[in-house]
Amino acid sequence: MLSKIFEALYFKVLVNIVVKRASTVVYIETLSKKRSISTIHSEFDTKECNKKMQDFIKDYIKESPYYYISLLDRATVQGAIPTCEKHKRLYYYSDLNDTKYKCYNRKWTYYTSKSELYKIEKIYKEIGLDFIFSPFVLLNEFFQDKIDEGKLALYVLIEETYISLAVFENTQLLYAEHLDIEAASEFDDILLSNDIQEDLELGLEEEGIDLENMDVEDDDDEIELEDFGDIEDLDSLEDIDEFDDSKDVEEELLESEDVLEESNEDRFNEDYQRFSLIQTSVAHYYKDERYESKFLENIYIADGIGVSSDLKKYLEEEMFFNVYIRRVELDAEICELTKRELDL
Amino acid sequence: MKYSYIEPRKKTPFTPDIQLIITFFSITLIMLFSTYAFLLFKNHMFVKDRQNYVSSRIDLQNSIDRLDQKIAYIKKQKALSEKVFTQNMVLKDSINNLFDLVPERITLSRAELLENGLILYGITPSKDVYNFMLQAPLRSIFQKTYSSFYPQKNGWLRFVSTNYINEDEGEELNSED
Numbered sequence: 250m251l252s253k254i255f256e257a258l259y260f261k262v263l264v265n266i267v268v269k270r271a272s273t274v275v276y277i278e279t280l281s282k283k284r285s286i287s288t289i290h291s292e293f294d295t296k297e298c299n300k301k302m303q304d305f306i307k308d309y310i311k312e313s314p315y316y317y318i319s320l321l322d323r324a325t326v327q328g329a330i331p332t333c334e335k336h337k338r339l340y341y342y343s344d345l346n347d348t349k350y351k352c353y354n355r356k357w358t359y360y361t362s363k364s365e366l367y368k369i370e371k372i373y374k375e376i377g378l379d380f381i382f383s384p385f386v387l388l389n390e391f392f393q394d395k396i397d398e399g400k401l402a403l404y405v406l407i408e409e410t411y412i413s414l415a416v417f418e419n420t421q422l423l424y425a426e427h428l429d430i431e432a433a434s435e436f437d438d439i440l441l442s443n444d445i446q447e448d449l450e451l452g453l454e455e456e457g458i459d460l461e462n463m464d465v466e467d468d469d470d471e472i473e474l475e476d477f478g479d480i481e482d483l484d485s486l487e488d489i490d491e492f493d494d495s496k497d498v499e500e501e502l503l504e505s506e507d508v509l510e511e512s513n514e515d516r517f518n519e520d521y522q523r524f525s526l527i528q529t530s531v532a533h534y535y536k537d538e539r540y541e542s543k544f545l546e547n548i549y550i551a552d553g554i555g556v557s558s559d560l561k562k563y564l565e566e567e568m569f570f571n572v573y574i575r576r577v578e579l580d581a582e583i584c585e586l587t588k589r590e591l592d593l
Numbered sequence: 594m595k596y597s598y599i600e601p602r603k604k605t606p607f608t609p610d611i612q613l614i615i616t617f618f619s620i621t622l623i624m625l626f627s628t629y630a631f632l633l634f635k636n637h638m639f640v641k642d643r644q645n646y647v648s649s650r651i652d653l654q655n656s657i658d659r660l661d662q663k664i665a666y667i668k669k670q671k672a673l674s675e676k677v678f679t680q681n682m683v684l685k686d687s688i689n690n691l692f693d694l695v696p697e698r699i700t701l702s703r704a705e706l707l708e709n710g711l712i713l714y715g716i717t718p719s720k721d722v723y724n725f726m727l728q729a730p731l732r733s734i735f736q737k738t739y740s741s742f743y744p745q746k747n748g749w750l751r752f753v754s755t756n757y758i759n760e761d762e763g764e765e766l767n768s769e770d
Contacts, residue, residue, distance in 0.1 A: 589595065
């Protein structure tokens, strides 16, 4: 009772932290009761929590004892599985010992690596953390209106270095995957360098380009395309008409307000990489027998960085998706999640 | 904790700053109340002392009154004693004068001093000696003088001399006292 009175007397300071590729965004919202009275947005050139950032946050949190620091989980090993039942979790994810998992509305589970959580808490030990949110929860909350409609669709949250994608139908998660762009690109670089090295070695040995190897790579591409053989089958006029009927007019109107930026070369590469990851992940969804595979025709993208129109073009042209992109302010969304946690 | 992986830290309004302020105010209030209590106690003690002083003052006043009364009584006693002493002196002088009046040839055997008179008993060789040597001075003092003689075997005369002062003069003499 007394604590409620004190709580009503003080402001609430919500500090929301989003870590980007080479910087950290800090968004601070000050609330009086349930009304927002000020917002501050600042970016720091660090991925950790340097002195400047600590001082900045401490300046605001010292105004009230009721401050909450939230962070979007950036663990590499994290994800979501379409069940809340304990005995079924192992079916989807084998390493549950080092995993912290939580059930969402008794429908599906999101998890993250315990060791990475400790690592994150250690990084922010100077200021401390109150909430760490999964990007899947953020995705669910952000597209709540669409998910509640119950239509099958792929929902994607795009951050600078991560992509979180989830398939929902009738508010039930069917499939989810968390992808690290940097790890994937490093993996590609390693593969590429290995290939180059092999080519060089073969070249040294045979003093020429081995055309057979090139053929093999072409074969691999064919195999990848075969994964979407079902999609090609749908390229009949009837199916296309059916797709047109199911288009989300409201979302298109919303999207038309946000003009997508023209791509430059770097962004083109990144967007292509994102497209590749989404493509691989969707293929995985279709192929993996553990998941209930259903044909996807709509993709809703929560764009946290400002993707170029190329990504949309790829998804539409290569994967025949109806693509709807909605701009998301990650820091503000984390703030909304914090408010929901605190019932504000 | 609906969505978050971790529990929020316990929030308390009692930050170190607030704790310091509360401690400061608590100490200040304790000091104020203790000072107030001390003043109340001292005030109570002063009131009590004042009552004691007032009652002792009244007692002293009463004792002073009693002493004044005693002093007045003693003064009266002193005045009375002085008066008695004076009267005794007058009486003594009167008796000395009386005895000085008696000539050597007459012997007094008894003298009675009355309030307004004198009765003398004695022996005289003759009536003339008595009349000339004792009755004459007595008559100058007393207005009424009566004498009676009784002869003795040896020829001398026993006498009784009764002398009175007039009452009016006696009163005048008393009022002068």
